[in-house]
Amino acid sequence: MNSIPVLTIEDVATLDGVLADFLKKAEADLTVVIDRGGNVISQFGDMNAMDVTIIAALAAGSFAATQELARRIGELEFNALYHQGNGSHIFMNSVDEDTIMITVFGRRTTVGLVRFYSAATAKIVSGLLNALQRNELSFEAADASTRQIFADQ
Amino acid sequence: MSIINYASREIQFKIVYYGPALCGKTTNLAYIHQRISPTNRGDLVSLATAADRTLFFDFLPLNAVVIKGFVTKFQLYTVPGQVIYNATRQLVLRSVDGLVFVADSQWEKMEENVESFKNLADNLARQNVAIDDLPCVLQYNKRDLPNVAPLNYMEYVLNNRKKRLQSFEASSSTGENVFATLNAVSQILLHKFSKQNDVPQTIAPTAPVPGNPTLAQSETTPA
Numbered sequence: 001m002n003s004i005p006v007l008t009i010e011d012v013a014t015l016d017g018v019l020a021d022f023l024k025k026a027e028a029d030l031t032v033v034i035d036r037g038g039n040v041i042s043q044f045g046d047m048n049a050m051d052v053t054i055i056a057a058l059a060a061g062s063f064a065a066t067q068e069l070a071r072r073i074g075e076l077e078f079n080a081l082y083h084q085g086n087g088s089h090i091f092m093n094s095v096d097e098d099t100i101m102i103t104v105f106g107r108r109t110t111v112g113l114v115r116f117y118s119a120a121t122a123k124i125v126s127g128l129l130n131a132l133q134r135n136e137l138s139f140e141a142a143d144a145s146t147r148q149i150f151a152d153q
Numbered sequence: 154m155s156i157i158n159y160a161s162r163e164i165q166f167k168i169v170y171y172g173p174a175l176c177g178k179t180t181n182l183a184y185i186h187q188r189i190s191p192t193n194r195g196d197l198v199s200l201a202t203a204a205d206r207t208l209f210f211d212f213l214p215l216n217a218v219v220i221k222g223f224v225t226k227f228q229l230y231t232v233p234g235q236v237i238y239n240a241t242r243q244l245v246l247r248s249v250d251g252l253v254f255v256a257d258s259q260w261e262k263m264e265e266n267v268e269s270f271k272n273l274a275d276n277l278a279r280q281n282v283a284i285d286d287l288p289c290v291l292q293y294n295k296r297d298l299p300n301v302a303p304l305n306y307m308e309y310v311l312n313n314r315k316k317r318l319q320s321f322e323a324s325s326s327t328g329e330n331v332f333a334t335l336n337a338v339s340q341i342l343l344h345k346f347s348k349q350n351d352v353p354q355t356i357a358p359t360a361p362v363p364g365n366p367t368l369a370q371s372e373t374t375p376a
């Protein structure tokens with residue numbers, strides 16, 4: 001059975017504290033920590049009107065898709081990506097080889113400020129995630145059925 | 154699943170629909186999106202070309218069962234089937250938890266099915282994963298068309314292995330066995346983490362014998 005990193009309630013509280021501090025300093029709206037497969041690890045900020053799951057999937061794809069572009073100019077990957085909109089923007093930076101941090105921000109701040117604080121935050125997040133305990137996940141088999149939900153409605 | 158979150162009490166699983174071009178992967182997701190209760194699904198995101206060919210991937214998030222206080226979330230992805238997009242397929246396969254291989258049952262597509270299955274194995278090998286290590290089911294799609302290969306031939310071509318995979322005859326355009334396929338891979342995936350951990354990922358009784366036309370289709374519930 002696979003051994004999987006576990007985020008305890010205490011770990012999440014610590015992570016939330018780090019992300020809250022980052023949002024406050026960078027004056028950004030939302031930050032999401034994801035793995036490179038597109039799974040959400042942690043999120044903090046204003047999640048109204050945004051489906052974080054979809055943002056995570058697309059951001060992971062976007063980050064991965066530029067890797068080849070980076071290689072063409074002699075880089076392993078781009079450490080950060082910035083998508084500029086008219087009012088809302090997305091900044092993504094690499095946390096470690098498995099993790100990415102996404103920040104959504106608006107007119108209250110600048111990409112420079114977000115980039116500056118996200119670099120320091122990424123280091124702290126990386127340290128926290130690397131220190132997580134690993135555990136095995138096990139369900140009661142009798143509980144595990146999807147048939148009532150995955151069906152014609 | 155990369156992490157277990159005891160604060161949100163959510164577990165995320167990534168299921169990838171893999172297969173050759175135009176075999177019906179996106180149609181599977183579109184049917185699921187259309188028919189599943191809106192309370193249990195998010196938006197279907199399709200990154201497609203103007204001609205509706207999948208360029209990057211399709212993505213559909215689903216909420217599923219509550220197990221011991223955990224909400225399981227299934228994230229369904231498709232890969233682009235066209236041969237040239239192999240780099241994209243490798244990206245989408247990253248951190249995959251379960252697989253549905255969608256095969257096109259038409260005679261003229263058999264070579265593409267085999268190529269795609271081989272390509273899947275190669276791409277998984279790049280991640281040091283073997284197909285036998287992952288929850289995986291086969292879907293023989295487009296069974297409603299007139300020029301399809303017999304089931305035992307499909308099994309012989311795509312499922313002739315020591316550890317046979319559960320397989321379904323399906324028609325994603327009409328929805329036949331679309332949910333059965335999804336439920337099967339979900340069940341195998343959930344049972345991979347079950348305390349008993351004794352659920353076979355292959356359903357031996359339905360395994361075909363080449364030349365035997367009476368092949369039963371299975372949707373066996375793992376014990």
